[in-house]
Amino acid sequence: KNQNNNMSLTLEEKFVKMQEVRNDLLQFKESPLYEYRIQNKYFPVVGEGSHTAHILFIGEAPGKNEAETGRPFCGKSGKVLDNMLESIKLNRSDVYITNIVKDRPQENRDPTEEEIKLYAPFLDRQIEIIQPQVIATLGRFSMTYIMNLFGLKDQIGAIGELHGKEFVAQTNYGPIAIIPLYHPAVALYDGSNKETILKDFQVLTKYIK
Numbered sequence: 001k002n003q004n005n006n007m008s009l010t011l012e013e014k015f016v017k018m019q020e021v022r023n024d025l026l027q028f029k030e031s032p033l034y035e036y037r038i039q040n041k042y043f044p045v046v047g048e049g050s051h052t053a054h055i056l057f058i059g060e061a062p063g064k065n066e067a068e069t070g071r072p073f074c075g076k077s078g079k080v081l082d083n084m085l086e087s088i089k090l091n092r093s094d095v096y097i098t099n100i101v102k103d104r105p106q107e108n109r110d111p112t113e114e115e116i117k118l119y120a121p122f123l124d125r126q127i128e129i130i131q132p133q134v135i136a137t138l139g140r141f142s143m144t145y146i147m148n149l150f151g152l153k154d155q156i157g158a159i160g161e162l163h164g165k166e167f168v169a170q171t172n173y174g175p176i177a178i179i180p181l182y183h184p185a186v187a188l189y190d191g192s193n194k195e196t197i198l199k200d201f202q203v204l205t206k207y208i209k
C-alpha cells in the first residue's frame, strides 16, 4: 500500500495529483505575477509530457508564447530544445518538461528569488509525482535550486563550469542523476554555443531506456 512518500503512485494517482498542482496554480493569487497573468489573459505553465518520464527537464520561466498557450518551451527556445531532443532521439512525449517559475515574469526579466521561493513547492510536488531518474536543469536558476534541493550545495558553481556534468543525489525512491545544461536560449544569442549544447545533450543518451 502507498505511503505518504508516494513510493509507488499509479498512473491514475499521478494524474490526479498533477491536476491538483494545476488547480492550485490557477488559484495562486499570492504570486506577484498573478495580476500580470490575469491582465494579459495568460495561463500558468504547469508542464507537459509523460508522468512516468525517466528524464525531467526544468527551465526557468514561461515567455510570452508559453504564457499565451499554457505550454512550456513552445517559442524560439522551444525550437532549440526540440532540436536537442531530436539529436538524441527523444520525443517530447517521452520526457516531462516544466519550469521552476510557472507564470511569465514581466518582459521576460529574470525571476526574483522571492518568485523562485514561491513557485518551488509546485515543482517539488511535480518531482514527487514523476519520480524521475534524471533531472536535467536548463539554465542557472533551476540548476541552483535543484542542486540545493538535493544536497549538492557545496558543488554549485558557474554554469559555464558545471554544464554537461553529472551529479548523483539520493531521493526517497533511490539515486538520481542531476545534469546541469545551458538554457536553450543561449544558442539563440550565440550560435557557436550550439555545438556545446549538442555535446552536453549526448550525456543524456546513457539514461534513455
Ligand code: URA
Pocket (backbone or CB within 6 Å): 045, 059, 060, 061, 062, 063, 066, 071, 072, 073, 074, 075, 077, 078, 099
Ligand atoms: N524559457 C524557459 O525557461 N521556459 C520556457 O518554457 C520557455 C522559455
